[in-house]
Amino acid sequence: MDAGKQRRRWEYWWISLCFFLLPCFGQRVSAQIRYTIPEEVKEGYVVGNIAKDLGLDVSTLVDRRFRIVSGSNEGLFQVNQNNGILYVEQHIDREALCVENVACLISLKTVVENPLEIHYVEMEVTDVNDHAPNFAYKDVVLEIAESTLPGEDFQLQEAKDPDSGINSVRFYKLSQTEYFELELRENGGEKKVPVLKLRKLLDREHQVTHSLILTAVDGGNPPRSGSIIINVTVLDDNDNRPKFSQEFYSVTLQENAPVGTLVIKLNATDLDEGQNGEIVYAFLKNIEKHVYDTFDLDKTGEIRVKGDLDFEKNNVYRVGVMASDKGQPPKTSNCRIIIKVTDENDNGPEIEVTSLSDVVPEDSKPGTVISLVSITDKDSGVNGKVVCKISDNVPFELKSSFKENMYSLVTNAKLDREAVSQYDVTITARDTGQPPLSSVKTLKVQISDVNDNAPEFLHNPLELYLMENNPPGASIYSVSAFDKDLNENAAITYQIIREDGAKSHMSSFLNVNSDNGHINALKSFDFETVYRLYYSPGQ
Known part of the structure; x- marks a missing residue:
C-alpha cells in the first residue's frame, strides 16, 4: 500500500471523549479527555483541537497559559496556544513505549489559569503492522535417528513479533514434505509454539538430509512473514530419548530472591544404559536474553537464580529446557517452565508537586488551590496502595481528585501574614505494604501581605x-x-x-x-x- 493510501486509511481514526467534570474549589474544574492515534505518525500530526473539545475559548489560551505541565511522556506531544491544536512533537513507537499485547496508554496533564482548570488527557496509541515475524536464528539443525517412529515430535523455534494483537504472529506454515507435518501446541501463555511432527519413517540410506522451511505469518493487512530453514539430519540408533516427569512446570519465586536460590530441580529419565542414558540439560536457544541474565541451569538439571529479580521489570519468565542424552546420535526432549515472581514492598511512594503560585495572599478564601500533588508507587496490590497526609497545625489540607493518587493542596482556614508569614507544609506518602515504606516532601508556602491592619x-x-x-x-x-x-x-x-x-x-x-x-x-x-x-x- 502506498504512503497516500496508508495516510488516508488512518485519517478515519476515531476520537472518544470522556468528560468527568467535578467541582474543583470555586469555579475551577477538572476534566478528562481521551484520544486514540496510530503509532508511527509523522511529527506535526494533528491529534485534535483539545481547546474546542473541552469547550475553551481559543482566543484566551495564550493569556490563560494553556500548557502541558507534567508527565514523563509530555515531550511526545505539544499544544499550540494560538489555536488549541494538540499535535505530535516526536516520533511515536508503540513497541518502545508499551508492553506487547497491553493497551498502550499515555497520560498527560494540562492546566489553564485565571480561573484554574486542570484537564487530564489520555492518549491511546494503537498498533500498526510495522514489524515482520523474526526468528532468532536463520537456520536450525535437527538430528533425528532413523529408528524414530511416526508421531514423534520436535519443538521448533518460536518467532517473535514486537507488534501486538492481530499484528503479532497468527500462524505457522511448513514447506511441502511427505515426512513431516506441523502442529501448534499450547505453551502456557496466549501464543502457541510450532512443533515438527514425524509422519513417516525416515530412511538414512535413502535420504540423509531433509531441508524444510518454517514460515511465521502475522495477522496484519497486508500480512508480514519471516522464515527459518530447518535442516534435518538422519542418524542411526539411540532408540530411547529422555523423558521429563511433565511437559509443563510452574514455579513461584519471591522478588529479590538472593543469588544462588534454587528455582527447580529437573529430573528427566532415559531407559537406555551407559552414555545413551546419561542426561545433560541446557536452555533452549530461542529463550529471551533476560532469562539467561537471571537464571543459570547446570548439567544436572538445577535452575538457580544468578541475577536480580525485579517484579516491576519482569513478573513472569517463560523458560524452555532441553534434556539430551550422550548417545550417538543423542536424543532430546523439551519441557516448558513458567517462573512467576511475587511482589515485595521494595519501592517507596514517589511524590511529585506542581506549584501553581509562588506566594499566597493572606486574604485568600478557604479552598484556594496552592499546588497539585501526584503520588506513584511502582509496587502492585497492597504494596502499591498509598495513603497521603500533610503536617498538622497548618491551614491547608489535601483534597482527593477523581483520579487515584492525585490531590490538590488547598487552604482550609483564614491566613494572617502578621501571625505567620511562611509555612513549611510536609507531605507524607506511606504505602500499605509490610513493612510500609514512606516518602516525605516539604513545600514552602509564602504568605503575601494585604492592607488589613490600621495604624x-x-x-x-x-x-x-x-x-x-x-x-x-x-x-x-x-x-x-x-x-x-x-x-x-x-x-x-x-x-x-x-x-x-x-x-x-x-x-x-x-x-x-x-x-x-x-x-x-x-x-x-x-x-x-x-x-x-x-x-x-x-x-
Whole structure:
C-alpha cells in the first residue's frame, strides 16, 4: 500500500471523549479527555483541537497559559496556544513505549489559569503492522535417528513479533514434505509454539538430509512473514530419548530472591544404559536474553537464580529446557517452565508537586488551590496502595481528585501574614505494604501581605502639657504610630482631626508634620485666655 493510501486509511481514526467534570474549589474544574492515534505518525500530526473539545475559548489560551505541565511522556506531544491544536512533537513507537499485547496508554496533564482548570488527557496509541515475524536464528539443525517412529515430535523455534494483537504472529506454515507435518501446541501463555511432527519413517540410506522451511505469518493487512530453514539430519540408533516427569512446570519465586536460590530441580529419565542414558540439560536457544541474565541451569538439571529479580521489570519468565542424552546420535526432549515472581514492598511512594503560585495572599478564601500533588508507587496490590497526609497545625489540607493518587493542596482556614508569614507544609506518602515504606516532601508556602491592619498609637489617648508663652512655631510634642502590614501598606501619614473625622478647630493652633508626627504650636498660648475660652461658665 502506498504512503497516500496508508495516510488516508488512518485519517478515519476515531476520537472518544470522556468528560468527568467535578467541582474543583470555586469555579475551577477538572476534566478528562481521551484520544486514540496510530503509532508511527509523522511529527506535526494533528491529534485534535483539545481547546474546542473541552469547550475553551481559543482566543484566551495564550493569556490563560494553556500548557502541558507534567508527565514523563509530555515531550511526545505539544499544544499550540494560538489555536488549541494538540499535535505530535516526536516520533511515536508503540513497541518502545508499551508492553506487547497491553493497551498502550499515555497520560498527560494540562492546566489553564485565571480561573484554574486542570484537564487530564489520555492518549491511546494503537498498533500498526510495522514489524515482520523474526526468528532468532536463520537456520536450525535437527538430528533425528532413523529408528524414530511416526508421531514423534520436535519443538521448533518460536518467532517473535514486537507488534501486538492481530499484528503479532497468527500462524505457522511448513514447506511441502511427505515426512513431516506441523502442529501448534499450547505453551502456557496466549501464543502457541510450532512443533515438527514425524509422519513417516525416515530412511538414512535413502535420504540423509531433509531441508524444510518454517514460515511465521502475522495477522496484519497486508500480512508480514519471516522464515527459518530447518535442516534435518538422519542418524542411526539411540532408540530411547529422555523423558521429563511433565511437559509443563510452574514455579513461584519471591522478588529479590538472593543469588544462588534454587528455582527447580529437573529430573528427566532415559531407559537406555551407559552414555545413551546419561542426561545433560541446557536452555533452549530461542529463550529471551533476560532469562539467561537471571537464571543459570547446570548439567544436572538445577535452575538457580544468578541475577536480580525485579517484579516491576519482569513478573513472569517463560523458560524452555532441553534434556539430551550422550548417545550417538543423542536424543532430546523439551519441557516448558513458567517462573512467576511475587511482589515485595521494595519501592517507596514517589511524590511529585506542581506549584501553581509562588506566594499566597493572606486574604485568600478557604479552598484556594496552592499546588497539585501526584503520588506513584511502582509496587502492585497492597504494596502499591498509598495513603497521603500533610503536617498538622497548618491551614491547608489535601483534597482527593477523581483520579487515584492525585490531590490538590488547598487552604482550609483564614491566613494572617502578621501571625505567620511562611509555612513549611510536609507531605507524607506511606504505602500499605509490610513493612510500609514512606516518602516525605516539604513545600514552602509564602504568605503575601494585604492592607488589613490600621495604624496604632503606642498611647491612646495622649495627654500633652504645654507651658504658656511658648514661642510660635516651636515643636511641642512628637507622636508615633505603627502598622503591622508591610511596605506601602505600612506607610503612615499624620493629621489632626476631631473624633467625628472632621477637621479640628485645633488646626488653627497646632500643626502636625504628616510624615514624621512632629507637632508644632502655630502661636504662643496664654493660659488665662485658653482657660476662659474652654472652661468659663456658660461656655
